[in-house]
Amino acid sequence: MLEKITRFFASSPGIIAAGAVIGLGGIALQEFGNPPNMGICAACFQRDIAGALGLHRAAAVQYLRPEIIGFVLGALAAAFLFGEFRPRGGSAPIVRFVLGAFAMLGALAFLGCSWRVLFRLAGGDLNALTGLAGLTLGIGGGVFFLARGYSLGRARRMPAAGGLVIPLAMAGLLVLLVLRPRVGEGGPVFFSAAGPGSMHAPLLLSLGIGLLVGFLAQRTRFCTMGAVRDVFLMRDTHLLRGVLALLAAAFAANLLFGKVLFGFADQPIAHADHLWNFLGMTLAGLAFALGGGCPGRQLFLSGEGDGDAGVFVLGMVTGAAFAHNFALAGVGDAVVDGVRAAGGLGAPGRIAVVVGLVVCVLIGAGMREK
Amino acid sequence: MAKRVDARGLSCPQPVILAKQALGAEELPMEILVDTATSRENVRRLAERLGFAVRVEERGGDFALVVAKRE
Numbered sequence: 425m426l427e428k429i430t431r432f433f434a435s436s437p438g439i440i441a442a443g444a445v446i447g448l449g450g451i452a453l454q455e456f457g458n459p460p461n462m463g464i465c466a467a468c469f470q471r472d473i474a475g476a477l478g479l480h481r482a483a484a485v486q487y488l489r490p491e492i493i494g495f496v497l498g499a500l501a502a503a504f505l506f507g508e509f510r511p512r513g514g515s516a517p518i519v520r521f522v523l524g525a526f527a528m529l530g531a532l533a534f535l536g537c538s539w540r541v542l543f544r545l546a547g548g549d550l551n552a553l554t555g556l557a558g559l560t561l562g563i564g565g566g567v568f569f570l571a572r573g574y575s576l577g578r579a580r581r582m583p584a585a586g587g588l589v590i591p592l593a594m595a596g597l598l599v600l601l602v603l604r605p606r607v608g609e610g611g612p613v614f615f616s617a618a619g620p621g622s623m624h625a626p627l628l629l630s631l632g633i634g635l636l637v638g639f640l641a642q643r644t645r646f647c648t649m650g651a652v653r654d655v656f657l658m659r660d661t662h663l664l665r666g667v668l669a670l671l672a673a674a675f676a677a678n679l680l681f682g683k684v685l686f687g688f689a690d691q692p693i694a695h696a697d698h699l700w701n702f703l704g705m706t707l708a709g710l711a712f713a714l715g716g717g718c719p720g721r722q723l724f725l726s727g728e729g730d731g732d733a734g735v736f737v738l739g740m741v742t743g744a745a746f747a748h749n750f751a752l753a754g755v756g757d758a759v760v761d762g763v764r765a766a767g768g769l770g771a772p773g774r775i776a777v778v779v780g781l782v783v784c785v786l787i788g789a790g791m792r793e794k
Numbered sequence: 795m796a797k798r799v800d801a802r803g804l805s806c807p808q809p810v811i812l813a814k815q816a817l818g819a820e821e822l823p824m825e826i827l828v829d830t831a832t833s834r835e836n837v838r839r840l841a842e843r844l845g846f847a848v849r850v851e852e853r854g855g856d857f858a859l860v861v862a863k864r865e
Contacts, residue, residue, distance in 0.1 A: 430831075434835050434839075506831075508830070508831045510829070510830060510855075512803070512829075515803070515805060570807065570808070570811060571811070575804065575808055576805060577803075578802065578803030578804055579803045579804075579805065580803060645832050645835070645836075650806065650807070653807065654807070657807060657810070657811070658810065658814065658840060658843075660839070660840070660843070662839065716805040716806050716807075717806065732805065
């Protein structure tokens with residue numbers, strides 16, 4: 425029975441079904457309260473978690489997103505059920521940490537990771553096409569280095585305890601989310617009263633869909649970066665089918681709810697600063713490719729015991745904290761006192777993206793198997 | 795003994811890259827060692843797409859993919 429299920433999930437119908445379920449799940453979360461075109465965003469939601477913990481103090485983006493907790497714990501459950509929990513680590517963790525941090529800076533310049541690109545596109549936000557182009561270029565750069573011997577070296581087996589660090593941390597976040605303790609004046613734990621951080625679906629729905637996505641993604645190896653990478657590397661469209669299914673399902677659901685609005689300007693939590701949308705996602709794509717997975721995939725791998733993916737996740741959370749403490753994140757288009765204010769990426773953010781691109785190229789060129 | 799490619803411990807997609815390079819250059823049958831179910835499936839999918847026959851053996855928690863010419 426388990427073998428049959430494994431075969432299905434490894435098949436083309438399996439990944440397409442998983443992608444469609446993720447797309448519909450994301451739109452359901454939007455309908456029930458998550459921010460617009462942000463049904464699921466692995467980068468934004470980890471940024472919100474960093475805020476809730478007080479690692480940054482951007483009051484609008486602080487919430488312990490249950491989707492992220494569900495991603496890890498759902499993948500953990502799937503890995504245990506199917507005998508694939510493999511505690512491992514030790515493959516250049518410091519480099520993975522840096523890649524995670526810069527991946528986050530790039531994603532937050534654009535205002536979304538490779539997951540939100542899909543949900544933004546499904547809502548008609550054409551800036552997502554610019555982001556997608558940048559992402560594709562960045563992944564292409566990663567493939568360039570991979571084909572020339574880029575490697576972070578071998579991971580080794582760890583005792584089970586080593587593989588449970590991130591899942592247990594996620595369980596801890598769940599406890600904080602339920603108990604909502606206040607340490608000191610106002611927090612932490614911080615919960616946004618206004619802004620995207622205050623917009624969220626009911627806890628159990630978010631957690632439930634997160635668990636389902638984590639489970640399905642662990643079984644199918646769903647990866648929004650791998651989808652593009654495998655086409656470049658091997659002309660293999662297996663993972664791409666899942667991503668296209670996500671996009672198609674989310675777009676169809678948005679059409680049904682009348683939520684598709686095509687355009688560049690004034691899209692929800694987005695800006696039309698094209699060059700920096702493009703370069704931000706180039707950085708994110710390159711860092712994801714060099715790190716071996718999109719931000720979602722890093723969470724799923726953390727759930728199945730991959731401590732190196734866990735370090736990438738910690739890098740992302742740290743990157744998010746820097747992004748908001750140093751005003752490196754993009755600012756969305758907004759209407760302030762009845763006047764339209766175009767968003768974009770400020771000078772510090774532009775510098776961070778350029779520095780990130782240089783660092784990632786150096787990592788790509790410098791990390792090779794002897 | 796068959797040619798052996800050890801891709802254990804390497805993260806995605808390196809096992810597939812190593813397998814692809816080896817399958818284009820080395821004699822068959824060949825044994826490709828991987829240590830995760832993901833790599834097992836990815837390498838199997840690659841080899842089957844390239845027209846080879848693949849047999850998977852589980853060995854002490856790792857997987858050996860024996861790749862041969864299709865009968």
